[in-house]
Amino acid sequence: MRGGAADLPPIRHNDYSPLVPPVLGEWDPELPVSVVVPARGGQHGLDLVLAALAAQTYPDHLMEVIVVDDGSEPPLRLPEITPPDTRIVRAGPSGWGIAHAVNTGAALARGRVVQRLDADMVVCREHIEALARWHHLTDHVVAIGAKRFVEEPVLTPGQVHEGVRSGSLGSIFDLTSALPSSTEQTIARTDGLRTSRNPYHVCTGPTVSMRREIFEAVGGLDPAVLRGEDTEFAYRLAAHGVVFVPDMAAQAVHLGLPAQRRDRDRAVRLVAPYLAHRVPLRRDLRKDRGRHWLVPYVEVVLDATGPAGPIREAVGAALDGSLGDVIVTLVAPWSRLAGDGRPVLDDPLFDLRLLREHFAHDERVRFADEVSPTPAPIPFRYTGPVGVPLGRDSLERMIARVQEDRWGMLVVDLGDAGTATLERTEALGRARLLGAEDVAASVEATHGVLRGDRAEFWPGVKASRAPAADGAQAVTGAGAASGRAADTVPARPSSPARSRDQNRDQERGRSRDQVRDRDPGQRQAPERSRPQEERRSLLGRLRTALKN
Known part of the structure; x- marks a missing residue:
């Protein structure tokens, strides 16, 4: 840790107990x-x-x-x-x-x-x-x-x-x-x-x-x-x-007394539209279906250097899921398309140019040459192989899972297709503030890394053990930022002992500020073909996440 606290253990979530401030009047300030x-x-x-x-x-x-x-x-x-x-x-x-x-x-x-x-x-x-x-x-x-x-x-x-x-x-x-x-x-x-x-x-x-x-x-x-x-x-x-x-x-x-004392309803209504667009965690303010918001809830990152067919299918699956509050980032050498004046049919980047044009006018799709260190202010980022398109409610399931214990990262084993990763932006930001070279290890220390299997988040779809199709390689999130692949994250879920404060919080029930930002806060997509027992399990998990 920088800033004079190099010998302190990492701060877990917001538990700043490792920081011990000096007694007032008994220290010598230095900072202007x-x-x-x-x-x-x-x-x-x-x-x-x-x-x-x-x-x-x-x-x-x-x-x-x-x-x-x-x-x-x-x-x-x-x-x-x-x-x-x-x-x-x-x-x-x-x-x-x-x-x-x-x-x-x-x-x-x-x-x-x-x-x-x-x-x-x-x-x-x-x-x-x-x-x-x-x-x-x-x-x-x-x-x-x-x-x-x-x-x-x-x-x-x-x-x-x-x-x-x-x-x-x-x-x-x-x-x-x-x-x-x-x-x-x-x-x-x-x-x-x-x-x-x-x-x-x-x-x-x-x-x-x-x-x-x-x-x-x-x-x-x-x-x-x-x-x-x-x-x-x-x-x-x-x-x-x-x-x-x-x-x-x-x-x-x-x-003077707070403005809410004079007209609470009007004060709340005045704030709501500003926060609805800019604070995605306020799920209670995003109840209008079919809306597009200034700051999305999840960024989906896909490698766009492979065949166009699987890429288009993966983009469609991401945008048509039960969680509609999504933006897709396609990663490819788009900057190489800047030059004009070449024969279109003989363009060596012919397929890439057509793919860009296919999504150029969709405001939910954007283009980047490389993965950014953090998607802030978007609170979550998903990265995965285009060869395994997101299921209808895969993102909801993943978010519900990480919200149970506020995990910083979820890594899902997709078999031979690689891994899919859901990252919490807050955890990536903390790793950057700490100057971490190994982002995944830093996230493990401050928020925890969880591993899961495909069946939990893509229910009803069997993992293929056949070689992945061309273009199915995932664009890693924390792996890209840290210089190591996502599959080098520790093989087992992190299960750190909860602090005495977290235990007490569970026993007494969640406080009001823990309920206001409900995640995922979205409807559950109907899945009539799913066995009744599995549907009941998913509902229980989503309800748990909403309480948190």
Whole structure:
């Protein structure tokens, strides 16, 4: 592990227990932190926020504050009480909104750590220090602060500064009547997110920090997402492989009650279409049949260098399965087709050119010269031989299986045809963040690798032991990324002992955040010819996956 934690064991899923942060006030910070505060109007609230930041325990010479004025009229100004290195910048003219403002500030940041803080969040004196200490341990943590909602009191910046400096938010706010955050309830139910299946749910933006390279690697916030931009950003962070760490010592109060208290139904409806297109794990938002979404649920990768017939059959099977939320990537030397001016009938790449034209106008099919290291933000990737087309519900079966214990990879033995692999993007992202040369081994350590046989995922189809047809070779996913074939994954399923937290989670039942992202969340395709006993088994497995 890089970032000062090379001697630590790998973090399994989101169980960051191997990371032991230093005690507040008993360590020497080294990383510069840039606090980015997006703001529009609300000068008095901003004055209180900056007064609290001026009383932080984090060293002044390691902290800058960038207030991004997103079109306030009159323009925002710096108050008398601010941290020493504080400036106001105007958001660029090319856009507007919170996402655009945060991106503007992050682009100007000089710090190694980017801390986003909303302009209505008054933080305790250790807030920046508490979150920054995690980034000194490793470079792939996203740290999340705590918050409670209060009615904005009549206070002066001086009162806030003195109250925070003296070490108590309770001396200036009535915390006994504060409204707790629902995210903190989720954090408590999942042992500090250690057992959460979807920890990105609670990374809702008002106070969150990460290494600047992580922010830049995922492309920052999406300005096209006008509501729910923090959740969408957190989902992309999860696909990138980060570990989410909430720190309850980073206390803060939110000035004003949440928008959902005013009109919950309208607030939820406003967010839903943005997340439906961009967060495939929200299966509850993708109930419209026959729809195509901006970010698909599964990428199917196929080798397109063989005969066109089997390739076309494999593409058709992938697109016509019971799981319609799919995109197909055909891998072949397509870039060699760039040149024109040659006789068509004598073209040495005649078949490849015709195959490209056959799928050129299907938005569900795309072309690539090589397999990408990760399909992010698509949450799953399937790779398999074109000689073994996907069955009607093969993808659903595979996803249901890996979701039972959140496996990072499933490798299916297809006999002489090779192997088929389903990869979890989050696990591939973690391997890249760790700088792993052997991707499959890294996935084994952080998420686990499972092996299965063809009969489970292609029911009713006997495995052929005849030599594979031309063009039946699989394009390996993790194998391609790591430089080794998928069939070199350890021969047996990984069965690591579950942690005490996972056991307790099973005993107590899944918490609410574990139910919201239901996978696969799709209907089961009817198979009347299948024996009743086998149908019952599949239904049980799918129900188990939905509960998870």
